[in-house]
Amino acid sequence: MNIDMIEAAAKRIEGHARRTPLLTSPFIDKIAGRRVFVKTEALQHTGSFKFRGAWSAVSALEQDALKAGVIAFSSGNHAQGVALAAREYGTSAVIIMPADAPAMKIDNTRALGAEVVLYDRDTEDRDEIGDRLSSERGLTLIKPFDEPLVIAGQGTVGLEIAEQAAELGADANDVLVCCGGGGLTSGIALALEAKAPSLRVRPVEPEHFDDVTRSLAAGEIKRNARTSGSLCDAIITPQPGNVTFPILKRLCGPGLVVPEENCLRAMAVAFSRLKVVLEPGGAVALAAALYHGDQIDGDDVIVVASGGNVDAEVFQMALTKYGQDA
């Protein structure tokens, strides 16, 4: 896993993934007490950064493997990314999704032409299901984060951050990244190590699902006690990956942990101030910048707003609770 793989992914992705904007707002700066630069991956195709990793992996397949089709397991964002990448390459995709994933994510994945297989997050092992189906049908498994080609694709976010931060004159130390299994976080960390080494990546997680933060503190992989029951469904994973964790450990600063309520509050702020729809799991890094600034270094901060695939009811709840004071 190195910068060359990320740059190769960037070449394959060019013209397919969007170069998403780095947004700012004087109102957000005021709340945060410093300038905040928001890398808005909710505006990526399929509504999250996951399209990058999916495209990176699918576009690297040999002809025969491409023809046979791909399989992925995902709470929804990776699912949509793989489904769209597969469709644009004219091949088939099977997606294994938890039965409690947001309805919108399941519907969208089907609408993008994928075959959806649902499983129970608490009683079934998605890795086992994925391995079985892929061997039965000769499909190539595209893992959601613990896969170098996927990490390379997500790392293209970091290449863009390095360029855009320089363009906008961001004087940041910390880059806050919404973190599940660590694919996005490790990819960005590798890209910045090469392109903007003064920037330090810091994973951000929701309360009770802070496996990466605890793993970084302990120096070894720690698991979450629970793997369901969070609004931040996009970034709830059992533990950091075997590929991602060594990268996180080598390159990242300490993790930050954010209460779910602050994610809802940050969604209302993104609505009011950026005109962007964020999902709870895509808002944790912004929440950290807005409400946990005492744990951040530097005059400026960069945050990655990683996705916007949220059901209308959850978004309305955020606005009902926090729309007035955002």
Next chain:
Amino acid sequence: MNIDMIEAAAKRIEGHARRTPLLTSPFIDKIAGRRVFVKTEALQHTGSFKFRGAWSAVSALEQDALKAGVIAFSSGNHAQGVALAAREYGTSAVIIMPADAPAMKIDNTRALGAEVVLYDRDTEDRDEIGDRLSSERGLTLIKPFDEPLVIAGQGTVGLEIAEQAAELGADANDVLVCCGGGGLTSGIALALEAKAPSLRVRPVEPEHFDDVTRSLAAGEIKRNARTSGSLCDAIITPQPGNVTFPILKRLCGPGLVVPEENCLRAMAVAFSRLKVVLEPGGAVALAAALYHGDQIDGDDVIVVASGGNVDAEVFQMALTKYGQDA
């Protein structure tokens, strides 16, 4: 009023206004029955395209006039644009706003440092108030649309559309533009006349406030019967301007008129499919593409989503009504 003024405005604006993205979604294409390219000015600074015209006008002031300060009348989007441009130039702004403007717009305008003067939309004449205050205090009046420097700034949207449509391979005939007094519409029309003459601008208005559509059909300026009572507050004006109308008449295709309900529905679609917050008046052009496609020519269509400054309650109403089937 010509393309040179727009290109000069583009130079002054560079590095200050955002080059907003031209977004697409396969789900939107399916509803519309053709490819739809959405120029997302809701992502502009201050949440609407108005920042462009404001910056264009403020940045063209002589030193003395700049020091004395500016004045503007606006239902809210122009207000915020002028307030921010004035603040960044270190001068003062007085903004005359209707008392029934969305609370968010009034609050934001004040928060951006402007002095806000409220008036009654039905019984008072904002032009009269503006003229009086500007002469009393020596302020330069920056009109919201009927002013060449403002039109030139809005026209930079058209320069970007011409470039981005070519980059993305959009094969469009019609460019649908949310239309109030015609500043954005005439600016884009002038830019496209020079840079992409195969594209034809078509103004889109909400039902009952279709002064431009009727004026174009009649070949002369027609007024609206009412000037308040619409959710599409951003684009409710008494009649097209004396500067804008001749441009609209020379360059635009027929107007389109959209029921308010379809604007709310389009807001829900933009939420689900683009992850972008639109206000009702900023969604009329998308509504026309989605639900009035029989009046549009071409395999593709370009729409301008002009603003996103909407109060949380109105946005929630759109999601409650239409969030499920978007």
